[in-house]
Amino acid sequence: MMLLKMAWRNVWRNHRRSSITIVAMTLALVAELLYSGLVTGMIHSMEDDATEFDLGDLQVFHEGYLTRPSLYDVVPDAGTLIGKLEEAGYQAAPRLYAGGLGGSGDMSAGVQMVGIDPVRDARTLALSEAMAEGAWLDAADPSGVVVGRGLARTLGLDLGSELLVVSQGADGSIANALYTVRGILMSVAASMDRSSVLMTEDAFRELMVLPEGVHKVIIRRPKDVPLKQAKTQVAALAGMGATDPAEGSVAVEGQAATVETGTDGLDVMTWEEINPFLAQMLAGVSGMVAIVYFIVYLAVAILILNAMLMAVFERIKEFGVLKAIGYSPRQVMIMMILEGLIQASVALVAGLLLAAPGMWWLQNRGVDVGALGGIQMVGMTMPPIWKAHYTWSTVQVPIIMLFVITFIAVLWPALRAARISPVEAMHHQ
Amino acid sequence: MTASTTPILSMKGVTRVYRQGKVDVHALRGVDLDIHKGDFAAIWGPSGSGKSTVLNQMGALDQPTAGTVLLEGTDLGSLSRKALSAMRRDRIGFVFQSYNLIPVLTAYENAESIMALQGVPVAERRDRVMGLLEDVGLEGLEDRRPHELSGGQQQRVAIARALASNPAVILADEPTANLDSVTSEKLLDMMARLNNERGATFVFSTHDPRVMKYARRVIGLVDGRVDSDVQKEQGVEHKHQSRV
Ligand SMILES: Nc1ncnc2c1ncn2[C@@H]1O[C@H](COP(=O)(O)OP(=O)(O)O)[C@@H](O)[C@H]1O
Numbered sequence A: 001m002m003l004l005k006m007a008w009r010n011v012w013r014n015h016r017r018s019s020i021t022i023v024a025m026t027l028a029l030v031a032e033l034l035y036s037g038l039v040t041g042m043i044h045s046m047e048d049d050a051t052e053f054d055l056g057d058l059q060v061f062h063e064g065y066l067t068r069p070s071l072y073d074v075v076p077d078a079g080t081l082i083g084k085l086e087e088a089g090y091q092a093a094p095r096l097y098a099g100g101l102g103g104s105g106d107m108s109a110g111v112q113m114v115g116i117d118p119v120r121d122a123r124t125l126a127l128s129e130a131m132a133e134g135a136w137l138d139a140a141d142p143s144g145v146v147v148g149r150g151l152a153r154t155l156g157l158d159l160g161s162e163l164l165v166v167s168q169g170a171d172g173s174i175a176n177a178l179y180t181v182r183g184i185l186m187s188v189a190a191s192m193d194r195s196s197v198l199m200t201e202d203a204f205r206e207l208m209v210l211p212e213g214v215h216k217v218i219i220r221r222p223k224d225v226p227l228k229q230a231k232t233q234v235a236a237l238a239g240m241g242a243t244d245p246a247e248g249s250v251a252v253e254g255q256a257a258t259v260e261t262g263t264d265g266l267d268v269m270t271w272e273e274i275n276p277f278l279a280q281m282l283a284g285v286s287g288m289v290a291i292v293y294f295i296v297y298l299a300v301a302i303l304i305l306n307a308m309l310m311a312v313f314e315r316i317k318e319f320g321v322l323k324a325i326g327y328s329p330r331q332v333m334i335m336m337i338l339e340g341l342i343q344a345s346v347a348l349v350a351g352l353l354l355a356a357p358g359m360w361w362l363q364n365r366g367v368d369v370g371a372l373g374g375i376q377m378v379g380m381t382m383p384p385i386w387k388a389h390y391t392w393s394t395v396q397v398p399i400i401m402l403f404v405i406t407f408i409a410v411l412w413p414a415l416r417a418a419r420i421s422p423v424e425a426m427h428h429q
Numbered sequence B: 001m002t003a004s005t006t007p008i009l010s011m012k013g014v015t016r017v018y019r020q021g022k023v024d025v026h027a028l029r030g031v032d033l034d035i036h037k038g039d040f041a042a043i044w045g046p047s048g049s050g051k052s053t054v055l056n057q058m059g060a061l062d063q064p065t066a067g068t069v070l071l072e073g074t075d076l077g078s079l080s081r082k083a084l085s086a087m088r089r090d091r092i093g094f095v096f097q098s099y100n101l102i103p104v105l106t107a108y109e110n111a112e113s114i115m116a117l118q119g120v121p122v123a124e125r126r127d128r129v130m131g132l133l134e135d136v137g138l139e140g141l142e143d144r145r146p147h148e149l150s151g152g153q154q155q156r157v158a159i160a161r162a163l164a165s166n167p168a169v170i171l172a173d174e175p176t177a178n179l180d181s182v183t184s185e186k187l188l189d190m191m192a193r194l195n196n197e198r199g200a201t202f203v204f205s206t207h208d209p210r211v212m213k214y215a216r217r218v219i220g221l222v223d224g225r226v227d228s229d230v231q232k233e234q235g236v237e238h239k240h241q242s243r244v
């Protein structure tokens, strides 16, 4: 109690120095709070984007399709599977893929044709809402296609432009057809932006001469079902039997659940397994955040260290007296550490009060980064409005770090103070 | 007032050599000295004679180069740093020339602080501190910070603090050096009264003859040696011990 009282008053002894230290701590804390919320917000939105626009939560496809996509490797009875999934509360949409060449005027580019069930796809993913211009696919308009914005730019396509697509059909024939651009997608994912030509499932089947099967079934799980559990359930519905890794039908956790159905095997993968790089990056961002914290706080730590060392040098005689009249080195040390922590506590209160409106603004309104033209990271495009996301841990980490750094920075000055010999202190001028 | 009982403090053959660069400074050259309960002793000598060094040795602030210091029979040389801290806290009261008080604490809190370290209950602390501050004539000034007190008042707080922990001995290193003569004499008057009324043992150093005359025992120090040790009784001086 005595030590705390002394520490508190010592902090306010040198107003100027303590204020500078506290202001620095406060600004660092505010910066960290805003930064950590923004980064967390970005992770969340990228995760949401990845699952909403591109990957879904889960995908079912022919074994090995992901690494060696082939027109012939299909999920045979997709209709039945989708029916079962929908019954179980999932959203599912079939997808067909093929590569080809797209041309308009005298321009041409490699394209990826995607066959889509317009209604199911719109229920499952958010792509149908990510139209920059024009309209989403319509089964009643089989010659209408939706293209990525990057591709539209490359080929000089506008709404209503004609697009010639050439490829090789499943029967080996030359496949070519002329389409009309009815919609242009916003930049969502890099690969989709550059090369996608979305068309109706029927148009795709006709072009590619592929009457049966789909390449992927893209699945969104109900909100309350955890990803792992969803994977097990989907695997079961796809007729893969028990897929609990513990039961041995799946060799390694994190790998696809595979089962032989006759000659065809099917894979079920989560989005994290399909894009492990993105998943890892999102998980790793917290590490990067910690490094930035560390750098900002390092500067503050040097300031604290300096201020506290000055305080110790100014008060050598006083520490001498304290030691002489019976304060132990430990008590002197505790007092100095308390002085540092008190300043951090004041900075905490000030920092929270200062940051709160900013945090509220960033979480609810966000920053308009649309002008930057869609920054891309790991194949994902940043949303035009960058919102922060705050959870207890987003706020907790900067605060804990502030106290840890302060504690570390005052250790050395505190040790110096604790070690002052009373006799030498008396001689000190 | 005879010295028959075991001494509170006992220095035996204490030397203290400071190394200053390549030169050895012999601050103490073999000091034998006993302090008894109830002593009101002045260590007297010119500047540089070793007065502060003797008091630092007595107060467990410094270790002798050779010889032993016994405080109530305990060899200070045998104690750990932690035990020495506790010894200073519980058995010694210190009054320095200046910079005695903790600037952020009030007079009351300064006097109280060591008792707080000792874990004395608040109510008891309050009684003792208020009694002591009254005794040293600082009634009504309890809530003043050191910088709001005069030099003499600050020394009184330091004495109250030293007494508060009920130490075996109070060591005061030139307590009046920064005070004018009137204030010095008042302070010594007060110390003598506390010695009389409370039986508090005082050892103080000085080179001021006006201060020295208050002492009932005068230990003369020259060049790090005890040159004379005179016990005065009822105004009659008689040689108690002498080394020339
Ligand atoms: N820390 C120290 N380092 C070196 N020499 C010292 C130190 N303290 C005291 N001395 C020397 O020891 C001698 C005695 O000093 P001191 O005990 O302070 O004398 P006094 O208090 O009587 O003036 C002096 O010569 C002084 O210079």
Ligand SMILES: [Mg+2]
Residues within 6 Å of the ligand: B051, B052, B053, B173, B174
């Ligand atoms: Mg001295």
